[in-house]
Amino acid sequence: MTPRKTAVFGPAGNSDSYNAEKHKSNVEAPEWVKAKGLDAYEFQSGNGVRGSDEFFAAVGAAAAEAGILLSLHAPYYISLSGIDPEKRLGSLRYIRESLNAAALMGANIIVVHTGSAAKITREEAMDLARDTLTIALEEIPDNGVIIGLETMGKQNQLGTLDEVIELCKLSPRLAPVVDFGHINAYNVGNYFNNEDDYLRVFDKISAELGADAAMNLHCHFSKIEYTNKGEKKHLTFADTVFGPPFEPLARVIADERLTPCIICESDGTQAEDALAFKNIYKEHIKGD
Ligand SMILES: [Zn+2]
Numbered sequence: 001m002t003p004r005k006t007a008v009f010g011p012a013g014n015s016d017s018y019n020a021e022k023h024k025s026n027v028e029a030p031e032w033v034k035a036k037g038l039d040a041y042e043f044q045s046g047n048g049v050r051g052s053d054e055f056f057a058a059v060g061a062a063a064a065e066a067g068i069l070l071s072l073h074a075p076y077y078i079s080l081s082g083i084d085p086e087k088r089l090g091s092l093r094y095i096r097e098s099l100n101a102a103a104l105m106g107a108n109i110i111v112v113h114t115g116s117a118a119k120i121t122r123e124e125a126m127d128l129a130r131d132t133l134t135i136a137l138e139e140i141p142d143n144g145v146i147i148g149l150e151t152m153g154k155q156n157q158l159g160t161l162d163e164v165i166e167l168c169k170l171s172p173r174l175a176p177v178v179d180f181g182h183i184n185a186y187n188v189g190n191y192f193n194n195e196d197d198y199l200r201v202f203d204k205i206s207a208e209l210g211a212d213a214a215m216n217l218h219c220h221f222s223k224i225e226y227t228n229k230g231e232k233k234h235l236t237f238a239d240t241v242f243g244p245p246f247e248p249l250a251r252v253i254a255d256e257r258l259t260p261c262i263i264c265e266s267d268g269t270q271a272e273d274a275l276a277f278k279n280i281y282k283e284h285i286k287g288d
Contacts, residue, residue: 004216004259006285008069009278010040011270012220012263018271027058034066036271038278042071042263043105049075049097053104060105069261070107071148071218074098080132081115081125081158088132095136095147102145109146109218111177114159114167125158129167137171146175148218153182153231160186161201165208176205177218181234181265184244185226192244198252215258221246221277222265236266237273246277254284 010033018032026043033041043059051059063070075094082088098110117125136147149167152159161176161183168174178201184191192198206214223239225232235242253260264274 007253007259007281008039008261009274009281010038010042010068010261010263011274012042012073012265013044013270015271016268025055027055027062030059030063030066030068030070033068033271036275038271038274039067040069040071040261040263042073042111043101043107044073045098045101046073046076049094049101051101056101056104060107064106070102070105071109071111071261071263072098072102072105072107073111074113076113078112079115080112080129081117081120082128083120088128089135091132092136092139096140099140099143099145099147103143107145109148109175109177111148111150111218111220113152114149114157114164116156117158118156122158122163126163126166129158130170133167133170133174137173142173147173148175148177150177150220151179151182151186153179153185153224153226155186155230157230161204165205168209168213175213175218176209177220178205179220179265180244180249181220181222181224182231185224185231185242188226188228188230189243192248195248195252195255198249199256202252202256202258215260217258217260219260219262220265221249221262222267222270222273234265234267236269237264237276238269246280250277250281250284253281 078091078094102110115129149164151161151164164176168176202214223235223242225242264270266273
C-alpha cells in the first residue's frame with residue numbers, strides 16, 4: 001500500500017441524510033460518501049457481523065471503485081476483560097468474524113472495545129484482556145487486517161490511552177484507535193484545550209509504538225456529553241459545551257504532516273461533520 005499523503009475523513013456508518021434517501025443497500029454507501037467529498041467509511045458491525053461473504057465483497061468493490069478507505073467497527077459485546085470465561089472467550093468468535101468481513105471488504109482495520117473494568121480492578125481487567133488477546137493472536141491467523149483497540153469514554157471501562165498502548169505492545173497486529181471525544185469524556189472534560197494537548201497523544205504513541213503508528217493513526221472524533229463518571233452520549237459538531245475542540249487537532253495534523261484516518265461519530269450528522277473537519281484541516285494545510 002502506498003502511504004497516504006494527507007489525513008482522510010469519513011463517517012461512522014450511515015448519517016441521517018444518507019438514511020433519508022432510502023438506499024436499497026449499504027453497498028451504495030461508499031459511492032455516497034465519495035460524492036459528499038469524503039475519503040473513508042467505517043462500516044458498523046457493532047450489533048453483530050451480519051452479511052454474506054458476497055455482500056462484504058460487494059461493499060469492498062464499491063469502496064475500491066470510489067477510492068474510499070474502509071474500516072469495520074466490531075461488535076460492542078466483545079468483552080476482552082469479561083469475568084465470565086465463557087463470555088470472554090466467546091469474544092474470539094466475534095473478532096474472527098470481524099476480521100473475516102474486514103478482509104472481504106478490503107478494510108485495513110477493525111475497531112474493538114477493550115472491555116469493562118466495572119467489577120474488578122483495572123489490573124485484573126488488564127490481565128484478562130491481555131490473556132484474551134494472546135489467545136486471539138494465537139488462534140486466529142493473520143489475514144493482514146489490524147485489530148484496533150479503542151480508547152474508551154466511561155470510567156468503568158478499560159481503555160485509557162496508556163492501557164490501550166500497553167495492550168498493543170503484545171503484537172504488531174494490534175494498533176491503537178484513539179477516540180478523542182472518549183478521552184475527553186473519561187477525564188470529565190477540558191482535556192484537549194490546545195495543540196500541545198493533542199500533540200502529546202501522537203508523541204506518546206510514537207515513543208511507545210513507533211513513528212508509523214502515530215503517523216497513520218486510526219481515530220474517532222466527535223463531541224461527547226459526559227458526567228463525572230465519563231461518557232454519557234455522542235453529540236454533534238454543533239455542540240459548544242462539552243467538546244473537545246477540533247481546531248487545535250486540525251492544526252497539529254497539518255503542522256506535523258500527520259496522515260490519520262479520522263472517523264466522525266456524531267449523532268446523525270457524522271457525514272456532514274466529517275466534511276466540516278476535512279474543510280478545517282484543508283484550511284490549515286493551505287495556510288502552511
Ligand atoms: Zn467504538
